[in-house]
Amino acid sequence: MEEKIKAVLVEYSNLLFATEISQDLIQFQATRKDVEGDLTLLVFPFVKLMRCSPVEAGEKIANFIIEKIPEIKKCAVINGFLNIVFSDDYWFNQLKEIHQNEHFGFSKKDSKPMVMVEYSSPNTNKPLHLGHLRNIFLGHSVAEILKANGHEVIKTQVINDRGIHICKSMLAWEKFSPLNKNGERETP
Incomplete structure (x- = not known):
């Protein structure tokens, strides 16, 4: 609309x-x-050209653009600033254009790097709670924002069934299992 008013x-x-x-x-x-x-x-740049007060200049410009541009509903001059209100039809057409364009707001996939977003990853041995939902929504949102900005996105989750008991067992095996003849830990 700025370009149309300028033109x-x-x-x-x-x-x-x-x-x-x-x-x-x-x-x-x-x-x-x-x-x-x-x-x-901004009306101030036109005051000198029109040889009148900012309010008069603003009113003349307002009347003129309302007559020439049907998408402008009304204008108000306040202290040298011309506040322009667009018509409901203008906004309806903008929304219709956005709705018809399936890729509105998306950047083109150029040479942006591929990104992997890992989220959710609940422990399968425990019930889900609100914190998990928060992570699911955040992860999905981040992935979609990256996709909209042109990245190729891989969404993934790690199924986390490794609790403290598994970590302790792994540490015990690493520290206390016997060595074979090659000096490596034997797998039980």
Whole structure:
């Protein structure tokens, strides 16, 4: 939408500002949360060209872009800032486009490295609890975010049935099992 507003202002600059302007003069910023608007146009760069107050310049620009761009519902000038509100049809069309594009928000798979995400891995000898669900959701989310950023992702989990009793047995075997004639531990 920024590009559309810029194009209209540049195209009709002789009519609106009585001179040609470049796109560099047109500056946008995010609208503050305490005021209504989807996008904010800075009016100050146009005040000198239009030879009027920031409020008057903002109102002239607002009336002009509302007339030329049907996706703009209304505008409000506050202290030299033109807060632009987009129409419901604009947002509906944006959502429809996003819905129709199966790969919206995904980066292309270029030469990004393959990533393995290991998650869940509950001990099979114990019941699942909320902590396991947290890890499952976090792991799945991380994997999907990486995939959306163009990585090839392998999801895996290690089935963890090795409790402390297995670790103690392995340590005991390593320390106390007899050596064979090659100096290696014998497997029981």
